[in-house]
Amino acid sequence: MKTVNSLQSFTNKPKRVVVAMSGGVDSSVAAALLREQGYDVIGISMQLWDYTEGERDRFGSCCSLDDLYDARRVADKLNIPFYVVNFEEAFSKAVVDYFVDGYLKGETPNPCLKCNQILKFEVLLKRALELDADFLATGHYSRVKYDEKRKRYLLLRGKDASKDQSYFLFTMTQKQLSKIIFPLGDLTKIDVRRLAQKYGLNVAEKKDSQEICFAPEDYPSFIAKYAGNRADNGSSYKLEPAGEIVDLNGNILGAHKGLYKYTIGQRKGLGVTRGEPLYVLKIDAKNNQLVVGPEDDLFSKGLIAKEAHWIGIPFPDSPLDVIARIRYRHKGIEAKVAPLDDNRVEVRFERPEKSVTPGQAVVFYKGDEVIGGGWIEK
Amino acid sequence: MKRIYFDNNATTPIHPEVFDAMLPYLKDEFGNPSSIHWAGRNTRKVIDEAREKVARLLNCDVGEIIFTSCGSEGDNLAIKGLVESKRDKGNHIITTKVEHPAVLTTCKYLAKTGFDVTFLDVDNQGMLDLDQLKKAITPKTILITIMFANNETGVIFPIEEIGRIAKEHNITFHTDAVQGVGKVPIDVKKLNIDLLTLSGHKLYAPKGVGAIYVKRGVRLVPLIHGGHQERNRRGGTENTAGIVALGKACEIAHRDMEQEIKHLTALRDRLEKGLMGKIPHARLNGHPKNRIPNTANISFEFAEGESILLNLDMKGIAASSGSACTSGTLEPSHVLVAMGVSMEASHSSVRFSLGRGNTVEDVDYVLEVLPPIVEKMRSMSPLYSAATGGAANISFTESGSCSH
Numbered sequence: 001m002k003t004v005n006s007l008q009s010f011t012n013k014p015k016r017v018v019v020a021m022s023g024g025v026d027s028s029v030a031a032a033l034l035r036e037q038g039y040d041v042i043g044i045s046m047q048l049w050d051y052t053e054g055e056r057d058r059f060g061s062c063c064s065l066d067d068l069y070d071a072r073r074v075a076d077k078l079n080i081p082f083y084v085v086n087f088e089e090a091f092s093k094a095v096v097d098y099f100v101d102g103y104l105k106g107e108t109p110n111p112c113l114k115c116n117q118i119l120k121f122e123v124l125l126k127r128a129l130e131l132d133a134d135f136l137a138t139g140h141y142s143r144v145k146y147d148e149k150r151k152r153y154l155l156l157r158g159k160d161a162s163k164d165q166s167y168f169l170f171t172m173t174q175k176q177l178s179k180i181i182f183p184l185g186d187l188t189k190i191d192v193r194r195l196a197q198k199y200g201l202n203v204a205e206k207k208d209s210q211e212i213c214f215a216p217e218d219y220p221s222f223i224a225k226y227a228g229n230r231a232d233n234g235s236s237y238k239l240e241p242a243g244e245i246v247d248l249n250g251n252i253l254g255a256h257k258g259l260y261k262y263t264i265g266q267r268k269g270l271g272v273t274r275g276e277p278l279y280v281l282k283i284d285a286k287n288n289q290l291v292v293g294p295e296d297d298l299f300s301k302g303l304i305a306k307e308a309h310w311i312g313i314p315f316p317d318s319p320l321d322v323i324a325r326i327r328y329r330h331k332g333i334e335a336k337v338a339p340l341d342d343n344r345v346e347v348r349f350e351r352p353e354k355s356v357t358p359g360q361a362v363v364f365y366k367g368d369e370v371i372g373g374g375w376i377e378k
Numbered sequence: 379m380k381r382i383y384f385d386n387n388a389t390t391p392i393h394p395e396v397f398d399a400m401l402p403y404l405k406d407e408f409g410n411p412s413s414i415h416w417a418g419r420n421t422r423k424v425i426d427e428a429r430e431k432v433a434r435l436l437n438c439d440v441g442e443i444i445f446t447s448c449g450s451e452g453d454n455l456a457i458k459g460l461v462e463s464k465r466d467k468g469n470h471i472i473t474t475k476v477e478h479p480a481v482l483t484t485c486k487y488l489a490k491t492g493f494d495v496t497f498l499d500v501d502n503q504g505m506l507d508l509d510q511l512k513k514a515i516t517p518k519t520i521l522i523t524i525m526f527a528n529n530e531t532g533v534i535f536p537i538e539e540i541g542r543i544a545k546e547h548n549i550t551f552h553t554d555a556v557q558g559v560g561k562v563p564i565d566v567k568k569l570n571i572d573l574l575t576l577s578g579h580k581l582y583a584p585k586g587v588g589a590i591y592v593k594r595g596v597r598l599v600p601l602i603h604g605g606h607q608e609r610n611r612r613g614g615t616e617n618t619a620g621i622v623a624l625g626k627a628c629e630i631a632h633r634d635m636e637q638e639i640k641h642l643t644a645l646r647d648r649l650e651k652g653l654m655g656k657i658p659h660a661r662l663n664g665h666p667k668n669r670i671p672n673t674a675n676i677s678f679e680f681a682e683g684e685s686i687l688l689n690l691d692m693k694g695i696a697a698s699s700g701s702a703c704t705s706g707t708l709e710p711s712h713v714l715v716a717m718g719v720s721m722e723a724s725h726s727s728v729r730f731s732l733g734r735g736n737t738v739e740d741v742d743y744v745l746e747v748l749p750p751i752v753e754k755m756r757s758m759s760p761l762y763s764a765a766t767g768g769a770a771n772i773s774f775t776e777s778g779s780c781s782h
Contacts, residue, residue: 081691081692083688083691085684086684126758127682127684127685129758130682130685130688130689130754130755130758131685131688131689131692132689132754
């Protein structure tokens with residue numbers, strides 16, 4: 001972690017850092033730590049979703065008034081300036097549209113990753129720089145390190161393996177990494193809660209957020225409503241009606257209720273039976289078919305990912321040996337990554353891996369270091 | 379750090395004379411004005427006096443003033459109370475797209491409960507087309523509610539003409555004059571106004587008190603049922619201190635208006651000329667002449683308004699863009715959108731609303747501080763260099779991402 005001593009060696013003016021404050025315990029402690037280290041801290045909460053009454057339907061709560069209240073109270077406690085910025089428009093375009101479109105084209109999108117990539121590290125970072133901030137800080141459990149030899153910023157796993165969020169950060173560019181501080185990278189969640197107690201923050205006991213912030217209870221009905229609401233705007237992805245459930249040979253086994261209601265590897269709620277348990281193998285949006293089969297067929301030898309992005313290296317010239325994580329909680333599997341055309345990569349697993357899910361990210365690690373990653377295409 | 383307050387359309391500081399006037403009613407004079415005994419008698423008297431002062435400012439009778447708790451309550455009472463009392467005569471309401479949320483949201487709510495609402499457009503200077511208003515009138519129109527002056531741009535609507543049109547058609551005319559009362563002369567008789575809303579904290583009285591003018595003969599169904607206060611039109615024990623304060627504020631406004639208009643106009647013009655002169659691509663939003671004297675709404679294209687405000691705040695300057703909302707966020711302005719102001723100009727707008735305490739030094743400080751802020755932000759905007767390099771018509775929407 002960057003320390004104040006090294007930062008302040010040439011000037012008496014403390015470095016300014018904008019902390020993205022969600023009202024949760026992590027970002028609150030991040031702000032408190034930076035304040036204690038002597039930074040000139042400004043807290044900012046992003047208002048991302050319209051939760052007020054009005055013409056728009058109320059889908060759920062993201063950065064709800066309660067969270068804004070908590071963030072503001074923490075900022076008051078720390079005696080730092082605090083602002084709420086309105087990024088609803090950017091959020092709805094970059095995250096919500098992406099999320100809904102992803103499901104409508106048969107993928108399982110990852111809105112949190114997208115929110116980091118666009119909202120936090122593009123839109124909010126720009127806003128922070130406009131406020132003359134030297135850095136932007138977030139409460140992610142991850143670490144940034146500058147490697148003198150490679151002349152590159154490296155992204156590393158958080159020290160708390162159970163909380164490590166580096167998976168959600170693989171899109172970060174060198175420029176972004178040079179402006180980012182993750183104050184919690186060397187801490188465990190237990191440390192963080194203890195610190196919150198120590199600083200007397202009212203969010204010390206607040207429970208972690210789990211669900212998708214803008215669609216808290218039930219994402220399929222959110223998608224149906226949202227896609228329905230924007231149907232008039234000529235959006236390229238439309239809500240398809242119910243269709244067939246088929247096996248790998250094309251035999252019709254039953255009917256699905258709309259493809260966006262299913263994810264790869266899902267077993268429950270399919271409503272079809274055959275001697276053995278059946279799993280969702282493929283979501284075929286083109287033919288509006290849900291392909292199911294036995295567990296064995298869920299395994300694949302590899303995947304193709306698009307929009308590959310590299311952090312620890314400029315670009316791989318030859319196949320790389322990595323640990324690949326294909327979803328957030330995935331422990332990782334040994335794999336070989338080979339570059340293809342169009343910024344795509346082919347990933348071959350050491351042994352077949354279950355439930356490769358298009359729309360999720362595959363992130364490549366070497367030890368603690370995030371080498372790069374891409375978005376799973378197939 | 380300097381502290382400069384240029385957000386008087388959001389709220390004003392309490393005038394020292396107002397503060398002194400209300401203080402006894404927060405201390406010793408606590409009686410319930412409805413009581414028959416000595417404790418109530420004096421508070422009843424000062425409420426009557428306050429009512430006279432408000433009436434004098436608006437040129438109406440004392441019996442035509444109802445005290446409320448705020449501007450929003452006043453708007454709700456005037457609009458809902460009126461349409462309910464005239465429900466058997468029709469169900470059509472005419473308003474504009476640029477009203478304050480207290481009117482806009484109320485009208486949208488009524489639209490859900492069986493009323494038809496016409497939302498009139500404004501032109502690119504924020505002005506109203508009276509022909510459009512005339513065309514919108516139907517035999518079922520029972521209420522025209524159009525604001526006196528816009529809170530964001532300061533633009534004053536042609537109230538006298540609207541009043542005349544309403545009268546010709548026998549339609550009740552309500553005006554939300556929260557931004558007009560105390561800033562410019564308002565004569566409800568001359569302007570043919572039937573209902574008018576005002577709010578204390580926009581004219582140097584504290585928050586928590588407002589009033590509506592209800593022309594004699596106009597029937598309102600109360601929002602708050604209760605005791606017989608305010609001639610049975612607004613139940614609830616009177617906020618004596620607040621009402622006394624509002625009365626005093628109206629008295630002062632009446633007394634000082636001429637000189638305040640001169641003072642504010644001079645400062646506002648100095649600010650506008652200075653900013654336009656020092657900052658390229660700065661543009662005034664709203665009609666340049668038909669405005670209340672204290673408001674300047676300016677777009678600094680290719681700089682994010684929200685960022686400008688935060689930067690100004692860090693320099694001790696309080697300004698705003700659009701209307702303040704409960705969570706402290708900034709909404710995209712529905713007023714500028716309705717005026718057809720482009721996306722980037724609307725996102726780069728800042729509203730300066732001056733008040734009685736402001737000085738030439740305040741204005742000059744802003745003129746010193748703001749140009750470098752805008753310049754810094756433009757230097758970070760790729761769109762600005764593209765635009766100043768010749769590609770003049772670039773906009774956020776065309777470039778595919780609204781990068782604010």
